[in-house]
Amino acid sequence: MTEVLETRGLRKAFGALQATDDVSLTLRAGEIHAIIGPNGAGKSTLIGQICGTLPPDSGSVHLNGVDVTGLSTQARAGRGLARTFQISQLAMEDTALQNVLLGAVGASKRAWRFWRPALRHADLRDRAEAALARVGLDGHAATVTAELSHGQRRQLEVAVALTLNPQVFIMDEPMAGLGAEGSARLTPLLDSLRQEAPILLVEHDMDAVFALADRISVLVYGRIIASGTVEDIRRDPAVRDAYLGDAE
Numbered sequence: 491m492t493e494v495l496e497t498r499g500l501r502k503a504f505g506a507l508q509a510t511d512d513v514s515l516t517l518r519a520g521e522i523h524a525i526i527g528p529n530g531a532g533k534s535t536l537i538g539q540i541c542g543t544l545p546p547d548s549g550s551v552h553l554n555g556v557d558v559t560g561l562s563t564q565a566r567a568g569r570g571l572a573r574t575f576q577i578s579q580l581a582m583e584d585t586a587l588q589n590v591l592l593g594a595v596g597a598s599k600r601a602w603r604f605w606r607p608a609l610r611h612a613d614l615r616d617r618a619e620a621a622l623a624r625v626g627l628d629g630h631a632a633t634v635t636a637e638l639s640h641g642q643r644r645q646l647e648v649a650v651a652l653t654l655n656p657q658v659f660i661m662d663e664p665m666a667g668l669g670a671e672g673s674a675r676l677t678p679l680l681d682s683l684r685q686e687a688p689i690l691l692v693e694h695d696m697d698a699v700f701a702l703a704d705r706i707s708v709l710v711y712g713r714i715i716a717s718g719t720v721e722d723i724r725r726d727p728a729v730r731d732a733y734l735g736d737a738e
């Protein structure tokens with residue numbers, strides 16, 4: 491399998507605290523690689539370093555074999571690094587279609603007025619509508635985002651990410667706040683998305699992780715303490731001690 495994303499020796503300290511400590515991992519074409527670990531383990535710091543919001547103290551990030559460590563967040567997004575956020579970045583007062591169009595034109599929300607004519611642009615509109623259909627929201631194009639359920643907003647975030655022509659999805663706790671039912675509904679969508687682009691999935695919901703992951707890496711105190719298949723990780727005594735406890 492081809493490695494689409496790779497981190498080599500990423501480190502980041504906040505004062506005396508080593509938030510990520512020599513993190514090297516890969517994401518291969520077609521796979522879902524889950525990163526799990528207790529609160530404060532360094533998962534968000536790792537995502538920030540991969541996406542370009544946090545410059546690493548050392549180490550590098552490679553996308554399709556190209557070193558992107560020096561590139562801005564926008565430049566990485568332009569190369570297909572599509573991130574979905576723990577806290578929604580959607581414009582609540584806009585419709586589902588408008589939010590996806592914003593992604594399609596690559597505009598910031600503040601520039602929306604400027605991009606409003608995009609609504610009349612047939613090809614952009616087609617792309618946005620196709621993305622909505624892909625995530626199962628085709629009946630909700632005209633729904634104001636604030637009126638969508640929490641789970642539907644997560645689907646909408648995926649639709650926005652799809653318009654970036656993603657090479658890689660970076661997903662930061664997509665199941666957070668969804669409850670068991672919402673999580674069960676989002677799981678098959680993520681499962682099928684790996685065909686479009688591999689997913690680096692940071693997630694606390696172990697049912698979702700065990701259902702979706704081809705590989706799991708366990709981060710504790712900024713270090714990867716174990717990496718392997720779902721079965722490897724479930725069986726690993728160090729992981730059970732450090733994190734899983736009685737999750738099964």
Ligand SMILES: Nc1ncnc2c1ncn2[C@@H]1O[C@H](COP(=O)(O)OP(=O)(O)OP(=O)(O)O)[C@@H](O)[C@H]1O
Nearest residue numbers: 504507508509527528529530531532533534535536
């Ligand atoms: N900007 C910052 N300044 C100082 N310390 C920080 C900063 N960001 C994160 N930390 C610390 O770095 C450590 C790793 O935090 P991080 O948010 O990456 O963990 P996490 O695994 O994402 O946690 P959670 O599962 O709770 O989201 C924590 O101890 C946190 O308090």
